[in-house]
Each structure stands twice: as C-alpha cells, then as structure tokens.
Amino acid sequence: MQVYKVGGAVRDRLLGLPVTDVDRVVVGATTEEMLAKGFRPVGADFPVFLHPKTGEEYALARTERKSGRGYGGFTFYASPEVTLEEDLIRRDLTINAMAEDDQLNLTDPYHGQRDLEARILRHVSPAFAEDPLRVLRVARFAARYAGLGFTVADETMDLMRQLSESGELQALTAERSWKEISRALMEDHPQVFIQVLRDCGALKELMPEVDALFGVPQPETHHPEIDTGLHTLSVLEQSALHKQPLTVRWACLLHDLGKGLTPEEEWPRHIAHEHTGLKLIKAVNERFKVPKDCQELALLVGQYHTHGHRALELKASTLLELLQSFDIYRRPQRFEEFISACEMDARGRKGLEQRSYPQADYLRGAAKAAREVAVQPLLEQGFKGPELGEALKRERLKALKAYKEAATA
Ligand code: ATP
Numbered sequence: 019m020q021v022y023k024v025g026g027a028v029r030d031r032l033l034g035l036p037v038t039d040v041d042r043v044v045v046g047a048t049t050e051e052m053l054a055k056g057f058r059p060v061g062a063d064f065p066v067f068l069h070p071k072t073g074e075e076y077a078l079a080r081t082e083r084k085s086g087r088g089y090g091g092f093t094f095y096a097s098p099e100v101t102l103e104e105d106l107i108r109r110d111l112t113i114n115a116m117a118e119d120d121q122l123n124l125t126d127p128y129h130g131q132r133d134l135e136a137r138i139l140r141h142v143s144p145a146f147a148e149d150p151l152r153v154l155r156v157a158r159f160a161a162r163y164a165g166l167g168f169t170v171a172d173e174t175m176d177l178m179r180q181l182s183e184s185g186e187l188q189a190l191t192a193e194r195s196w197k198e199i200s201r202a203l204m205e206d207h208p209q210v211f212i213q214v215l216r217d218c219g220a221l222k223e224l225m226p227e228v229d230a231l232f233g234v235p236q237p238e239t240h241h242p243e244i245d246t247g248l249h250t251l252s253v254l255e256q257s258a259l260h261k262q263p264l265t266v267r268w269a270c271l272l273h274d275l276g277k278g279l280t281p282e283e284e285w286p287r288h289i290a291h292e293h294t295g296l297k298l299i300k301a302v303n304e305r306f307k308v309p310k311d312c313q314e315l316a317l318l319v320g321q322y323h324t325h326g327h328r329a330l331e332l333k334a335s336t337l338l339e340l341l342q343s344f345d346i347y348r349r350p351q352r353f354e355e356f357i358s359a360c361e362m363d364a365r366g367r368k369g370l371e372q373r374s375y376p377q378a379d380y381l382r383g384a385a386k387a388a389r390e391v392a393v394q395p396l397l398e399q400g401f402k403g404p405e406l407g408e409a410l411k412r413e414r415l416k417a418l419k420a421y422k423e424a425a426t427a
C-alpha cells in the first residue's frame with residue numbers, strides 16, 4: 019500500500035502556511051489490512067481510519083457517485099484497485115486535489131499547483147455539482163484566502179449559480195451548513211464569504227433575510243455607505259479585523275435584518291427595525307440550529323444595538339432595564355460581547371472605521387456601578403423575597419443616576 023498526504027496539508031504547505039490538520043489517503047489497501055495494522059475505524063459510512071499512535075486520519079482511496087438528494091445520497095466505492103487519480107477527482111477544488119508522498123513528490127493531475135500560483139479557486143470536475151455543500155466550502159476558502167488574492171473561477175461560479183438555482187441547497191442539513199458558516203465567519207475575511215454566496219445566488223437560498231438587505235437604503239448622515247447590505251458586510255469585516263469571537267460575528271451579520279422589512283415608502287428611515295427584525299433573527303437561528311450562545315447574542319444585539327449607540331443619552335431607568343435584560347450580574351461576558359457588537363456596527367460604516375466609540379466605556383462603567391450595589395445591607399434591613407428584588411433595583415437605579423451625572427458632567 020502507498021500513503022499520501024492530501025487536501026489542506028499539501029495546499030497550505032505549498033502556500034507556505036502552517037499546516038494544522040493532516041489528511042492522508044491510502045492506495046492499494048483493504049479495510050482488513052488496515053485493521054490488522056492496528057488502525058481504528060472512524061465511522062460506519064466512510065472507509066476512514068485513525069492511526070494507532072498519531073491519531074491522524076487515513077482514508078482508503080475511494081470513488082463516489084451521487085445516488086439521491088442530499089449528502090445521504092452518495093454511494094462510496096473503496097477498494098485496493100481505486101487509483102490516486104480516481105480519488106483526487108472526486109474532490110472539490112483543484113488546489114485541494116493534490117497529493118504528496120513522503121519524499122514530497124507531488125501528484126497533481128488536475129493542475130492544482132497552477133491554480134495555486136494563479137490564485138484561483140476552481141472546481142476539479144463537473145461532479146462538483148453533486149454536493150451542494152461545496153458552494154459553501156468554496157465561499158469559505160474565498161474568505162480564508164482573499165488576503166492572498168484568491169478569487170473564484172468564472173466557470174466554478176457558473177456551477178455554483180446552477181446549484182443555487184436548482185434548489186439543492188435546501189437539502190443540506192442544518193449541521194453541515196452551520197459547520198461551514200461558523201468556520202467561514204471565523205476566517206480573516208468573513209465578508210467575502212457572504213459576498214461570494216450572494217454573487218452566486220446562494221445567499222438568497224440560505225439566508226434570504228440577509229440577501230434582502232442589499233438595495234435597501236439608510237440615511238446618509240449615519241450611513242455614508244447608504245446600502246444596508248454593504249453596511250452589514252463592513253460590520254462583519256470590522257468584527258474580523260478586531261478578532262471578535264463567533265458569537266459577536268454572528269450577531270454582526272444579523273443585527274439589522276429588520277431593515278429588510280421596512281416598507282419602501284418609509285425608506286431611508288427604519289423605525290423600530292430592532293423589533294421587527296427579531297422574528298427574522300429567530301428564524302435564521304433555528305434554520306441552522308445555531309448554538310445557544312450565538313442565538314442569544316444575535317437576538318439581544320438585534321433588539322438593543324440602538325440603545326448601545328445612544329448609551330450616553332439613555333435615562334438611568336432605561337440603562338437599568340438594558341443591564342437587567344442582559345442579566346449582567348450572572349452573565350458579564352455576554353454584555354461585553356454586546357458592547358463589542360455595537361462598536362463593530364458603529365465602525366462598519368464608510369469612512370467611519372476609525373471613529374472612537376465612547377459608548378463602550380460608558381456602558382462598562384454603568385455595568386460596574388450596577389454590579390457594585392451590595393445586597394448585604396438590604397438583607398440587614400430585613401428585605402426578603404420579591405421586596406428584596408425591588409429594593410435592589412431601587413439602589414441600582416440610584417447608583418446609575420449618580421454614575422450618569424458624574425460621567426456626563
Ligand atoms: P481545512 O484547512 O479547512 O481543513 P481542507 O482542505 O483540509 O481544509 P477538509 O474539510 O479537512 O478541508 O477536507 C480535506 C479534503 O477533503 C479537502 O481538501 C478536499 O480535497 C476533500 N473534501 C472535503 N470535503 C469535501 C466535499 N464536500 N466535497 C469534495 N471534496 C471534499
């Protein structure tokens with residue numbers, strides 16, 4: 019049997035990037051031979067094994083054929099007769115379809131190295147269209163390598179467009195889609211992921227609520243970029259520049275969904291978009307079975323981002339309600355993430371990327387003031403149960419009034 023490194027490990031080594039996870043393909047072996055060597059089988063569906071010592075992945079060379087809708091609709095065929103070239107042709111992109119042996123001899127039948135040098139993301143064969151997930155994967159690689167100058171080949175975009183129009187994207191499971199979306203959002207240029215999906219018509223299929231923001235105007239005074247879709251891309255871009263976590267990036271993407279529902283006669287104003295957007299944010303969250311922390315932050319940022327921007331003008335009582343909504347006493351981190359998302363929203367505007375955002379420290383100070391109100395004296399005064407809660411609220415309100423006066427004096 020022969021063993022080759024394949025996929026990302028070869029690609030990233032040739033790009034001079036650090037290689038983290040290594041995938042290997044084994045040619046000329048049977049499952050029985052692998053087991054006899056101590057390899058542990060991974061799943062029932064795929065002929066994939068883990069190395070007994072290193073734990074790295076070794077897959078038997080295989081071919082695959084589409085036999086139905088969705089990802090379940092694939093028939094795999096692994097046997098010692100399957101050649102390296104046959105295994106490589108089922109892969110998504112030419113730059114992912116190269117293999118190398120221990121001596122770093124490259125097997126590159128589909129010209130991945132040429133495309134790597136030309137900075138092109140190109141599909142390997144027409145079989146690309148058999149798995150709609152590849153649309154998301156290509157957009158994700160575009161987001162990852164945009165800084166190196168990579169773009170998607172025209173003919174690959176054509177295939178992605180056909181796949182999007184066919185409705186096949188609807189057959190993707192929430193889990194597979196979210197895995198790609200979440201990884202793409204954590205790349206250096208997550209806005210490129212959304213842009214590529216939009217350009218091939220996939221955004222309309224996957225997140226019509228986000229797609230609908232393009233072409234919707236906002237007041238130029240606050241939004242020199244005017245277009246809500248462009249604004250959303252800029253906010254996402256800022257979130258990556260500022261190394262924000264996934265929760266914040268997800269909230270950035272969804273924060274303005276309500277603006278897509280504003281009747282045209284009200285444009286460019288979007289009264290109460292914070293409220294109208296909530297059901298859309300909820301729908302997108304549920305569609306992809308998004309993790310709870312991302313779901314929650316997106317809803318809170320959607321509802322309260324304007325409060326964040328107006329922090330210095332908020333009455334002490336409104337400020338208190340805001341802090342209570344975030345449960346800052348038990349969830350301090352979540353409020354920090356809210357503040358970050360608001361800041362990204364403020365900076366994700368044309369020409370305003372470097373602006374200062376005093377609201378952030380003001381909100382932090384307010385949270386601190388409310389948190390510092392001690393319970394003990396109230397207990398000593400004999401407050402219990404709901405009355406204790408009310409007394410605590412009164413004290414916090416007092417503290418916030420004092421804080422506001424001192425901070426804005
Ligand atoms: P990463 O750096 O994100 O791990 P990768 O290219 O190694 O990038 P993996 O998801 O680890 O991506 O997959 C390994 C290889 O398997 C890919 O390079 C590609 O050749 C192939 N591959 C994975 N998923 C698909 C798919 N859905 N369709 C076609 N080929 C795929």
Ligand code: MG
Binds near residue numbers: 025026027039040041
């Ligand atoms: Mg990999």
